[in-house]
Amino acid sequence: MEVQNIIFLVVLAVAAGLFAKSSSRLVAYLSVAKDENRFDRPLRRIWQVLVIAIGQKKILRDKSAGMIHAAIFWGFLILLGSAVEAILEGLNHDWSLNFLGPVYSAMTVLTDLFCLFIIVATLGAMYRRTIMKVKRLQISKEESLEANLILLTIFTIVTSLLISNAERIALGTDFSWAVRPVGEMLAGVLPVGTGGEIVFAVTWWLHILCILGFMNFLPYSKHLHVLTSVPNVYFSSLAPIANQLERIDFEDENLEQYGVNDIEDFSWKTILDGYTCTHCGRCTSVCPANQTGKVLDPRGIIVSIHERTMDKAPLILKQQNGEELTEEEQVVFDKKLVGDYIDPEALWACTTCGACMQECPVMIEHVPAIVGMRRSQVMMEAEFPQEVQPAFSNMENNGSPWAFSQAERADWTEGMEVPIAAETQDFDVLFWVGCAGSFDDRAKKVSRAFAELMNLAGVKYAILGTEEQCTGDSARRAGNEYLADMMTQANIETFERYNVKTIVATCPHCFSTLSNDYPQFGGNYEVIHHTQYIQKLVANGKLDLHGADVSKEAIAYHDSCYLGRYNDEYGAPRATLEHVPGLEIITNPRNRSKGFCCGAGGARMFMEETVGKPVNVERTEELLETGANTIAVNCPFCSTMITDGVKAKDRSEDVVVKDVAEIILEKIQPH
Ligand code: SF4
Ligand code: SF4
Structure with a gap:
């Protein structure tokens, strides 16, 4: 073993020892938290890693920044092979991965090209941080310094690798299977003889020392994600x-x-x-x-x-x-x-x-x-915004966040044929009206419109009437799990009494809670959002839009978070609206999975909004910018928030907010 191999071995042992110590410290910290089984369904988890971590699916949602990051990430994966080879070569001058033959050729050509991509990507990242000053990247001075230092280290790692490999070519010492197109070009301008050997030695050591230093810096820096992002994606929740x-x-x-x-x-x-x-x-x-x-x-x-x-x-x-x-x-x-x-x-x-x-x-x-x-x-602490207390008390006493009597729950049906479960017993679908649909004047109109559509389609449905109580969504998201638990169990008992199998809900919060939360409590049903149900009724001819009013109308459609992001349903409401001749949906910039909240979820509906700009106004402005005179929604909370936004912008005269059910009913039965 030569002196330089011994020096390398000592450096490697120290670096590996330090890294093992800091990593085991981080693993030990995990043990102070609660246990949770995230080891199930390994194949699904591997797929998640392939798509999200390796495929960079989410990173690429932001095209320009995404490409920069993806180039660095993929480059790093490819460079892992060179790092292994550098360690082998450090231990013994004659060791390399050249024995891989054609695989080595592929590896070296990719390494060579990705070195170039990474150089461009790191320069691009530095430009975005320091010259363009991208808003979301403007963090504290120390963090900014760290980020730039990391970028500089990455730049040095790849530049030194590129030069040392090019120098091998210049010196005529490159491995037989190596293919380095960028190196070939660089070799022409690099020195040969003793000067070349010095350049090779300096860049080779610079490369390996930067890698070992970088590895040991990671556990103390925000770039720890380089080590943890793949495991974090692997262990991420498989549930929506x-x-x-x-x-x-x-x-x-x-x-x-x-x-x-x-x-x-x-x-x-x-x-x-x-x-x-x-x-x-x-x-x-x-x-x-x-x-x-x-x-x-x-x-x-x-x-x-x-x-x-x-x-x-x-x-x-x-x-x-x-x-x-x-x-x-x-x-x-x-x-x-x-x-x-x-x-x-x-x-x-x-x-x-x-x-x-x-x-x-x-x-x-x-x-x-x-x-x-x-x-x-x-x-535990009874520390929460005081405005939420009446909602909690009402849910506890009246089964609804609002101070209405439970006895009035079915009053919205007045003058209509709406079957009640206790009276009919014979129904295929339970129409879950929800608290807003039962008590809020605006949402009651949506309940009536949807019931009318079901009557027209001849659906055998029923409502629970006074036996329905809040699903517990707002209580649960507000942290009052005890209250949500009580309401959930009470509703499940009611469902069991009527042997409920299928539920249709006009509120995406109810829809999401019934379909996603209730199974945790033993309540398993087929739960359908009313826009999905209407789409089905139109598609199978139960609702006929052929004779519908065909007057041209432009509509801006607002995706609710609990139907969209929470349940990945973007198509049904759009498809339903698209069935209507003459309707044109104008796209607003933040739509589908990028949709912007109306501001009412997570029990915010029951809290004051005293700081900053109201979320609903921000969202409404964007919808108004489409120029549409109708804003279509699929949620009673969104309906209230956007209607208030329209009022705040003084546009109530020329802009209306309508639920998808109302739009369809109007088209079928124009007044
Ligand atoms: S949690 Fe961290 S990694 Fe995830 S988006 Fe926010 S800043 Fe980025
Ligand atoms: S309000 Fe902000 S923090 Fe809360 S879920 Fe939405 S994006 Fe996340």
């Missing part, structure tokens, strides 16, 4: 966004904490989320609360969870080892996650719209974390 709230077992007498008070109440996956956040700001840039000036910053929430983990986890482990905490450590230990790290106001600004989770390229789960903390605030 809607399905990710965990049920609490209130029967468990050993349970002392409901919801998340501190990091140890999260699942280990949330701690891994904290390690994995790239600070890219994609979540924050789409957050309706943040974009309208509220204190909520979804990136900040995840970063704060990470900071709290790094502060508290070592202290928990110290205690678990039987060691006493110092006074200073005790001060840190006693800090509060919500209060000292996360502003409680931020938690209550969340509409649970799921846009952050939709955009996050590494599958971080913001909404369950936020609702988890809300749960502790509500059920």
Whole structure:
């Protein structure tokens, strides 16, 4: 073994030892959090990794930044082979991967080309950060410095590799199967002889030292995601966004904490989320609360969870080892996650719209974390916005967030033929009206329109009338899991009494809760949103639009979060509207999975909005910009919020907000 091999071996051993130490520390921190089984369905998880992590599917939702990141990521995967070869060569000058023959040729040509792509991509990334000053990338000075340092390191790793390989060609020492088109071009301008050997040695060492240094810097930096993003995607929830709230077992007498008070109440996956956040700001840039000036910053929430983990986890482990905490450590230990790290106001600004989770390229789960903390605030601390209290009390006493008597629940049917389950017993479909559809004057009209459509189509349906009570959606998203649990179980008992198999709901919140939350409680039904149901009725000829009013009309369609992002249903409402001759749907910029929330989800419907610009006004402005005189919605909450937005913009004279059911009924039965 030559001296330089021995030096390399020592450097490698030190770097590997340090890396193993810092990595095991991070793994140990995961153990302070709650256990959760994320090891099921391995094939599905591998597929998720292939599509989202390796295929960069979410990253590429933002085309320009996405291409830069994807080039660096794919380049790194390819460069892993060269890193292995560099280690082999460091241990023994004659070792290489040349024995792979044609595979080596493919590997070297890809490495050569990707070095070039990465150089361009890192320069592009630096340009976006420092010259273009892309808003979502404007973070603290220290973070900015770190990001630029990392980019510079990546630039150095690939440039030194490119030059050292080109120098091999110049010196005539390259491996027989190597193919390096960029290296060939560079070799012409590189020195030969002793000068060339010096250039080779310097660039070779620079390359390997940067790799080893980078590897050891990662566990301490926000670029930890380089190591954790693939596992984080692998362990990410396989359920849709809607399905990710965990049920609490209130029967468990050993349970002392409901919801998340501190990091140890999260699942280990949330701690891994904290390690994995790239600070890219994609979540924050789409957050309706943040974009309208509220204190909520979804990136900040995840970063704060990470900071709290790094502060508290070592202290928990110290205690678990039987060691006493110092006074200073005790001060840190006693800090509060919500209060000292996360502003409680931020938690209550969340509409649970799921846009952050939709955009996050590494599958971080913001909404369950936020609702988890809300749960502790509500059920353990009784700390929540006071405006929510009447909604909670009403749900508890009247089965609805509004102060209406349960006895009035079916009053909207007055003058109509609407069968009630207790009276008819014989029905195929249960029409779940929901609280808004039962009590809100505007939403009652939608209930009537949809009931009318079902009557026209000859559907054998029924409503529960006074036996229906709130699904518990707002209570659950507001963190009052106990109340939601009670209402859920009561509704499931009612469904069982009537042997309910199929439910159709005009509210996407009810639709999503019944279809995604209720199975956790043993309630399994076929749940259909009314726009899907209308589409089916039109498609199978039960509703005939051939004689419909064909006057030309332009419509702006607003995707509700709970039908769209939560349940991936974008097509049915559009397809239903497209059945109508003369209707033209004008696309607004933020639509489908990029749809912008109306501001009412997550129980925000029952809270004051006193900070920043109202979310509903922001959304309405965008819809008004389409120039359409009709705004189509599929949700009673969206209907209220957008109608208020239209009023706020003083456009009530010329713009109307209508539910898809109302539009279809009007076309069939023009007045
Ligand atoms: S769910 Fe919506 S409102 Fe809540 S943090 Fe995410 S983007 Fe913001
Ligand atoms: S949570 Fe996801 S989207 Fe948000 S900054 Fe972190 S990595 Fe980016």
